[in-house]
Amino acid sequence: MSAVTSPARPASSGASARTINRIVIYGLLALFAIFYLMPLFVMLVTSFKTMDEIQNGNMLALPQSPTIEPWFKAWGQTCVGLTCAGIKGYFWNSIKMVVPAVLISTLLGALNGYVLTKWRFRGHTLVFAMMLFACFIPFQSVLLPMATILGSIGRFGVTLQNATGFNFGLGNSTVNLVFVHVVYGLGFTTLFFRNYYEAFPTELIKAAQVDGASFFQIFRRIMLPNSMPIFVVTVIYQFTNIWNDFLFASAYAGTGDVMPMTVALNNVVNTSTGVVEYNVNMAAAMIAALPTLIVYVVAGRYFVRGLMAGAVKG
Amino acid sequence: MAFLEIDGLKKRFGNVEILKGINVELEKGGFLVLVGPSGCGKSTLLNTIAGLENITEGEIRVEGRAINDLHPSKRDIAMVFQSYALYPNMTVAGNIAFGMEMRGVPAAERQAAIDKVAKILQIGHLLQRKPSQLSGGQRQRVAMGRALVRDPKLFLFDEPLSNLDAKLRVDMRIEIKRLHATTGTTIVYVTHDQIEAMTLATKIAVMRDGEVQQFGTPAEIYNNPTNIFVADFMGSPAMNLIPAKIDGNGNGVSVVLDRESRQPIVLPMPGAPAGLSAFKDKQVIFGVRPEALTDPEGAERNGSNIATADCHIEVVEPAGSDTFAVTNLGGKGVVARLRADARIQPGTSTPLAFNLSKAVFFDPATEKRIL
Numbered sequence: 001m002s003a004v005t006s007p008a009r010p011a012s013s014g015a016s017a018r019t020i021n022r023i024v025i026y027g028l029l030a031l032f033a034i035f036y037l038m039p040l041f042v043m044l045v046t047s048f049k050t051m052d053e054i055q056n057g058n059m060l061a062l063p064q065s066p067t068i069e070p071w072f073k074a075w076g077q078t079c080v081g082l083t084c085a086g087i088k089g090y091f092w093n094s095i096k097m098v099v100p101a102v103l104i105s106t107l108l109g110a111l112n113g114y115v116l117t118k119w120r121f122r123g124h125t126l127v128f129a130m131m132l133f134a135c136f137i138p139f140q141s142v143l144l145p146m147a148t149i150l151g152s153i154g155r156f157g158v159t160l161q162n163a164t165g166f167n168f169g170l171g172n173s174t175v176n177l178v179f180v181h182v183v184y185g186l187g188f189t190t191l192f193f194r195n196y197y198e199a200f201p202t203e204l205i206k207a208a209q210v211d212g213a214s215f216f217q218i219f220r221r222i223m224l225p226n227s228m229p230i231f232v233v234t235v236i237y238q239f240t241n242i243w244n245d246f247l248f249a250s251a252y253a254g255t256g257d258v259m260p261m262t263v264a265l266n267n268v269v270n271t272s273t274g275v276v277e278y279n280v281n282m283a284a285a286m287i288a289a290l291p292t293l294i295v296y297v298v299a300g301r302y303f304v305r306g307l308m309a310g311a312v313k314g
Numbered sequence: 315m316a317f318l319e320i321d322g323l324k325k326r327f328g329n330v331e332i333l334k335g336i337n338v339e340l341e342k343g344g345f346l347v348l349v350g351p352s353g354c355g356k357s358t359l360l361n362t363i364a365g366l367e368n369i370t371e372g373e374i375r376v377e378g379r380a381i382n383d384l385h386p387s388k389r390d391i392a393m394v395f396q397s398y399a400l401y402p403n404m405t406v407a408g409n410i411a412f413g414m415e416m417r418g419v420p421a422a423e424r425q426a427a428i429d430k431v432a433k434i435l436q437i438g439h440l441l442q443r444k445p446s447q448l449s450g451g452q453r454q455r456v457a458m459g460r461a462l463v464r465d466p467k468l469f470l471f472d473e474p475l476s477n478l479d480a481k482l483r484v485d486m487r488i489e490i491k492r493l494h495a496t497t498g499t500t501i502v503y504v505t506h507d508q509i510e511a512m513t514l515a516t517k518i519a520v521m522r523d524g525e526v527q528q529f530g531t532p533a534e535i536y537n538n539p540t541n542i543f544v545a546d547f548m549g550s551p552a553m554n555l556i557p558a559k560i561d562g563n564g565n566g567v568s569v570v571l572d573r574e575s576r577q578p579i580v581l582p583m584p585g586a587p588a589g590l591s592a593f594k595d596k597q598v599i600f601g602v603r604p605e606a607l608t609d610p611e612g613a614e615r616n617g618s619n620i621a622t623a624d625c626h627i628e629v630v631e632p633a634g635s636d637t638f639a640v641t642n643l644g645g646k647g648v649v650a651r652l653r654a655d656a657r658i659q660p661g662t663s664t665p666l667a668f669n670l671s672k673a674v675f676f677d678p679a680t681e682k683r684i685l
Contacts, residue, residue, distance in 0.1 A: 203399035206366050207460075211413035212387030221412075225403035 047071065047282035054278050070279035074287060078280050080259075080267045087284050089257055090264035094243060095291070097174050097260055101181040102238045108182065109189020109234060114223050116190070117197040118205050119215070128194060134187025142184075143251050150176050150252060173258035177249065181242045189234050196230035197223070232299045239295045261288050315378050317342035317500055318363075318468060323372035325358060325524075332358050334524040336372070340517060345494055345501045349511040350521035351547070356504045357472055359521070363502060364393050364470050376467055387416070392461035393470040396477065398453045400445035400460075407441040410459050431463045434493075451482050458493070471503040475510065487513060508548045512536065520544045537672070542681040545601050545674065551651075553603045556644040557678070562594035569600055569670075571643045579623040579643065581668055589685040590675060598684060599676040604638065604651035606669035612653045613667035625650075625666045630658055641666070 042059055047070050049063040057064070076086035115121075116128050157170030169175040200223070208218045224231075249260040259267070265288045269281050316339035325333040333355050340346045348356040361367040363374055365386035374382045381389045392413075400409050410431060411424045419427075432438040435455045445453060454474065461469055474490075475483045491514055494501055505511055511518050512532045520527045520535060520543075528540045539545035545553045559570040561580065567590050571579040583590060590598075613620050628647070629640040637652045650666050658664055675684040 201397060201399065203395045203397050204401060206361075206364075206386075207393065207395055207399035208401070208412070209366065210364060210386045210391065210393045211460075212416040213412070217416065222401055222403075226401075 043282045043285060047279055047286055049279050051275065051277065051279060070277070070283040071287070073277075074268075074280045074284035078268055078277070078284065079271050080264045081255075081271065083257070087261065087264050087268065087287065090259050090261050091287065093174065093253075093258060093264075094261035097177045097181070098239060098242045098291075101178045101185065101242050102235055104178070105182045105185035105189050105238055106231065106234045108186055109191075110193045110224065110227060110231070111219065112186070112190040113193025113195075113197045114219055116194045117200065118202060118218075118223075128190070131187050131190045134184060135191060137184075139184065139247055143247070146180060147251065150180075153179075173253040176252050177260065180248050180252065181238075181245070184248075185238050185242070189238065192230055192234045192237070193227070196227065200226070236295055236299055240292050243292055316340055317344070317377060318346070318502070319373075319375040319378075320359075320363070321373045321375065323359070323362065323374065324370045325355075325362060325367065326370045332524050333362070333369075336524075336526055338517075338519050338526060338529055340500065340502070343498045343500055345503065345514055345516045347511040347515035347518050348502065348504045348521060349506065349508055349518060349547075350527075352506060353523075354521040355524040356506075356521050360393075360470055360472055360502060360504045363468070364391055365389050387413075390467045391470055392464045392466040392468075393472065394457045394461050394474045396473040398445075398457040398477075400453060400456055402445050405442050405444060406437065406448070406456050406459075409445065409456060410441075410463050413460070413464055427463050431459045434462065435459050450478055451486065454478060454486055458490075462493075462497075467500065469499050469501040471501065473505055474503075475505070476507070490514065509550060512548070518548075520547060538683075539601075539674065540683050542599060542601075542676050545676070549603060551604050551638065551649045553601050553674075554607065554643075554646070554648045555676070556600045556602070556646055556648060558598055558600035558644055560590055560593045560596060560598055562591070567591055567594060569598075569673075571600065572645065573626075573643060574645075576626070579625075581621045581623070581670060583670065584619060587685050593675075593677075593684060597678050599678050600644075601674040601676060602668060603672065604649045606672040607648070607650040608667055608669075609650075609652045609656045609658070610665055610667045612656070613669060619670040621668045621670055622665050623668065624663045626663050627658060627660055630660045639664075639666075 045061070045063055046054060046059070048066045048068065049057070050065065050067055050069075053064055074086060075088050075091075077084060078086050080087060080090065112131065116124050153176070154171035157167040157172075160170060161167040204222055205218055208222050213221060244262065245260075246262045246266070249263045250266075253259055254263055265284055268284050318338075318340040320336050320338045323333055323336040324331065336359060338346065348359055350356050358367060362369045362382075365381070365384060369382055372382075373380050376389070400406075401412065404412065407428050410428050414424045414427060428441065429438070432441055435458060437452065437455050437459060440448060440452060440456070445456070448456065454477075457474070471490075475486055478486060487510060490503075493499075494514075503510075503514060512535075515532050517529065518532055518535045519529045522543055528535055528544045530538075535544060535548055539548065539553075542555060546555060556571055559572075561568050561570045567583050567587075569581040569583060571581070573579065610622050625641040625643070627639050627641055631638040631640070632654070634654065636654055637656050637658065639650045639652055639656075639658055640647050641650065642648065652658060676682065677684050
């Protein structure tokens with residue numbers, strides 16, 4: 001960069017300085033990358049080792065006789081607390097929580113962004129500022145109030161159960177977690193979509209109005225199909241956050257077979273009976289980390305720019 | 315009763331009055347151009363006709379029926395936007411048919427309408443493309459197709475040509491004019507380009523600061539501007555507006571134009587028009603268009619009142635079709651429009667013919683027309 005901005009420098013010293021710069025930069029980057037990837041490497045190799053090898057060998061060494069037995073054991077047999085049926089049930093708990101929570105919070109964020117930019121009302125900046133506040137609330141501070149609210153919702157569910165024979169999911173731990181994550185995700189998803197739609201050409205909405213499209217038709221036919229980049233960003237962000245959440249999960253679904261993956265993983269590692277099976281623990285941790293990785297790999301492909309090209313003047 | 319009537323229309327944002335009582339009307343099949351500098355309220359006026367902005371006071375009527383409280387889609391209008399506003403996720407055909415789709419027109423009927431419009435605009439080969447795969451001119455056509463396909467009572471154009479390059483703009487201007495002539499639709503068109511206004515309109519409303527300065531046919535606006543603003547805004551090169559003095563001698567009056575270090579030019583106004591006589595010995599603004607200030611051979615032969623005076627030429631601009639000469643009168647640069655082959659040198663004096671029957675006079679205090 002410096003060589004580009006100051007071309008008057010003598011060529012030879014400029015070239016050598018640039019080489020040194022490159023070496024330093026790439027050296028540092030490589031160092032950081034190794035530092036960052038080391039734990040992942042250890043986890044990965046450990047999960048393919050037998051217990052003998054772990055107890056006698058080097059932590060960084062590659063597995064001598066690779067085995068995928070720990071992965072099967074983590075998935076189907078390992079003990080979480082007192083039940084020994086593997087982590088698969090908890091994995092599905094997390095999926096059942098994260099998919100609706102991500103979709104609902106993303107769609108609501110898109111709707112909020114749409115209203116806050118294209119259907120402005122008196123005081124829209126104040127509403128947006130207050131929604132932004134949700135991004136700065138420390139989650140610890142809402143644990144108790146939210147527990148009270150969830151308790152009330154649960155009691156209402158029981159009332160409904162008695163009256164109608166069906167509780168509409170109220171009081172269910174997974175539903176509770178979805179609710180909590182939607183509420184606390186809204187600040188971020190609204191922020192993302194609001195900023196994206198701020199630059200969205202308003203003439204498109206006017207044209208659609210003249211064409212006779214309603215509020216929701218414009219949202220569904222014009223806004224959403226042109227929101228792919230921010231949609232993907234929001235989904236990745238929300239998925240990672242909600243999947244990795246431990247605080248809410250342990251507070252509102254911390255026991256029994258309703259635990260999400262993160263809490264279950266913690267309990268696997270904390271199980272204090274017999275030998276600590278590092279290989280199984282590592283395999284379980286890898287399984288817990290896989291979905292976020294997959295979301296990055298799959299969704300990242302759709303994270304393309306330039307989808308708006310051609311909407312307005314070229 | 316006119317086809318489109320805008321009656322005492324006012325628009326306020328908070329305390330700011332954007333439109334201050336607009337009265338305009340347009341006959342069926344007419345082409346109304348709203349022209350003015352940026353911020354004059356012309357786009358806002360168009361948006362209120364479209365229903366995209368509410369109005370504070372007044373009424374908008376189409377065929378005698380008030381439409382100002384109707385939703386945009388119920389007004390039977392179509393609009394072409396400055397940025398074209400094509401839906402990027404839909405094909406050209408999808409864009410054109412979106413309005414019909416929203417109104418629940420059956421697919422077969424939609425297809426027939428798309429084909430008909432594609433034929434008129436020659437965009438048949440583009441129907442399956444996305445807007446991002448089109449050139450600027452093609453997008454412009456698709457945007458017009460989307461408006462045409464609805465066969466509305468009223469077309470609204472919001473600066474539709476301002477994103478095109480100069481040559482394409484002229485082509486599309488002719489295209490729009492041809493479209494208007496063949497389909498006989500009623501059009502309201504917003505532009506800041508006075509040439510577009512002059513060439514396209516059957517009626518022009520010149521706007522400034524939320525008020526209509528003058529409303530009339532292009533010829534009226536061009537030849538009989540009601541005030542200095544309209545005179546200055548319409549026409550290219552702009553009208554020469556020269557500070558002058560009215561001199562009275564006996565029963566006649568003449569216009570005196572000061573010059574630097576020379577005798578002033580005195581142009582006699584025969585018949586002493588009443589309006590001018592009232593300004594005897596006072597300052598006025600003398601307005602003469604470049605084409606009314608020319609070389610004596612090129613002057614209109616049957617002009618009733620032509621006066622010739624020697625002028626010192628400062629700059630000569632040969633433009634190919636004409637030659638423009640700049641002289642200094644009343645302390646201002648004044649442009650004269652000469653024949654292309656006029657033999658004229660900068661720094662010399664040459665006789666110029668003032669066509670006084672085409673000249674106009676303004677009161678410098680009120681900026682209003684005197685004569």
